[in-house]
Amino acid sequence: MAPARTPARLLAAGAPWALPLLLIVVWQAAAQTGLMSSRILPEPWAVATAFWHLAMSGELWTHLKVSLWRALAGFAVGAGLGLLLGLLNGSSRRAAVLLDTTLQMVRNIPALALIPLVILWFGIDEAAKLFLLSVGVFFPMYLNTFHGIRAVDPALIEMARSYGLSGWALYRDVILPGALPSILVGVRFSLGLVWVLLIVAETISAQAGIGYMTMNAREFLQTDVVLVGVLLYALLGKAADVAARGLERHFLRWNPAYL
Amino acid sequence: MQTNPIEENRVSQAAGKAARGAHLTLRGLGKRYAGRTVLDGVNLKIAPGEFVAVVGRSGCGKSTLLRAIAGLEPPDAGQVRIGGGGKPPEVRMMFQDARLLPWKTVLQNVALGLDNGEARAHAALASVGLAERAGDWPAVLSGGQRQRVALARALVHEPQLLLLDEPLGALDALTRIEMQQLIESLWTRRGFTAVLVTHDVQEAVVLADRILLIEEGRLALDLDVGLARPRGRGSVDFGSLEQKVLDRVLRVHHKLVDDREIQHA
Numbered sequence: 001m002a003p004a005r006t007p008a009r010l011l012a013a014g015a016p017w018a019l020p021l022l023l024i025v026v027w028q029a030a031a032q033t034g035l036m037s038s039r040i041l042p043e044p045w046a047v048a049t050a051f052w053h054l055a056m057s058g059e060l061w062t063h064l065k066v067s068l069w070r071a072l073a074g075f076a077v078g079a080g081l082g083l084l085l086g087l088l089n090g091s092s093r094r095a096a097v098l099l100d101t102t103l104q105m106v107r108n109i110p111a112l113a114l115i116p117l118v119i120l121w122f123g124i125d126e127a128a129k130l131f132l133l134s135v136g137v138f139f140p141m142y143l144n145t146f147h148g149i150r151a152v153d154p155a156l157i158e159m160a161r162s163y164g165l166s167g168w169a170l171y172r173d174v175i176l177p178g179a180l181p182s183i184l185v186g187v188r189f190s191l192g193l194v195w196v197l198l199i200v201a202e203t204i205s206a207q208a209g210i211g212y213m214t215m216n217a218r219e220f221l222q223t224d225v226v227l228v229g230v231l232l233y234a235l236l237g238k239a240a241d242v243a244a245r246g247l248e249r250h251f252l253r254w255n256p257a258y259l
Numbered sequence: 260m261q262t263n264p265i266e267e268n269r270v271s272q273a274a275g276k277a278a279r280g281a282h283l284t285l286r287g288l289g290k291r292y293a294g295r296t297v298l299d300g301v302n303l304k305i306a307p308g309e310f311v312a313v314v315g316r317s318g319c320g321k322s323t324l325l326r327a328i329a330g331l332e333p334p335d336a337g338q339v340r341i342g343g344g345g346k347p348p349e350v351r352m353m354f355q356d357a358r359l360l361p362w363k364t365v366l367q368n369v370a371l372g373l374d375n376g377e378a379r380a381h382a383a384l385a386s387v388g389l390a391e392r393a394g395d396w397p398a399v400l401s402g403g404q405r406q407r408v409a410l411a412r413a414l415v416h417e418p419q420l421l422l423l424d425e426p427l428g429a430l431d432a433l434t435r436i437e438m439q440q441l442i443e444s445l446w447t448r449r450g451f452t453a454v455l456v457t458h459d460v461q462e463a464v465v466l467a468d469r470i471l472l473i474e475e476g477r478l479a480l481d482l483d484v485g486l487a488r489p490r491g492r493g494s495v496d497f498g499s500l501e502q503k504v505l506d507r508v509l510r511v512h513h514k515l516v517d518d519r520e521i522q523h524a
Contacts, residue, residue, distance in 0.1 A: 156358055177362040
């Protein structure tokens, strides 16, 4: 059984990557036959060499480090606040009455529409970028946490109360785990959004970061470097998604839907 | 002096039951929802160690009665008194759905609300025959197994009064009979007072010392079941008693239908 199984498994593991590979092959062929000018889109091989040179010179890692740091800080502040306020408003009717309407109004302002104001308030420093990222990441986290807490099965809460659980024990054993699937959806949304916001935030003005690297390359018509930046964003986005999935697999292992 | 060991055993069992079960008294218990009377002055006395089944059509107020006894619904009138010794009695409820926490293992579910109760939870799981499933998630259990875990969770607190709100209603016929036997044997051994709400008249006749019928929020029938345990479903006495209760439960319905036909005519 085993030998017959292994190729089948390899095929299944490789299947998601078949389409991207095919695209790269077609792209390379189009560039080599002159169908596509390298000013519009450089050939994949050129992108690979540009990546190699950037990696060897150390430039790539400097920019990557700066961007990663910004993304993590923005996510920590925005998602952290979203989680806290979501927990507060989900658990307390009074807090929800006071705060939810305001938050819903603010939510409808696109974070990126605030850029001019943000530049006025914070200048063009790190604080401006951190603010933009946190505001954008806050809402998916807030909404999903709020909804998750409210959606915990009241029958389970009643049962737990009748077994003597109250206060923190009730929160820890019933309400938080019950809201966790929804909270993790919020984490996933936020992690996806943080990269989109980062791209915009880094193009405002920056002295380092992947966004800065690509903007700079555009000035010098280095389309291969621009593409390296674009691909880096794609890879980082995918890595964030894998991390979020890992969290779900770990924390929701009791749920057959996540096995 | 000669003693009959069997007789002695029965006497001590009865004495043990009285000691371990709580007595329950309802006085003028009333409950209204949005202007509709659900419970209308229910008076009831249940002796320690007694197994009482409450039957009735759906919506008659039998579940509300149980929830009022459990303290889950504050009554609008009257009072509930549960007592045994001096300290507050241990009352546990088993719900129609097992209500296990899906993010806790079977063992953790049974140990819910206990301090360092793992050993006791293990023992309770063993008493319902699920010791080997302790580490599993509730999601992988069958409906009957989930209800057995819920039973273990109630029993681990050594309740003096166990309230059962149609706990077997969603199970298939064979699993239901198994569960009835399990509940009966645990009740015989432990001697708690039990109040079982059910829509299944046969279940009531199998398990109960006493069958109560609730109609329109009132106690309409209070019947002693004199059959010896364990009760065979095939016996003539069993069948005639079941038929008697069933006829009584359905009578109201027939009357309503008759009224309607008369109005139409």
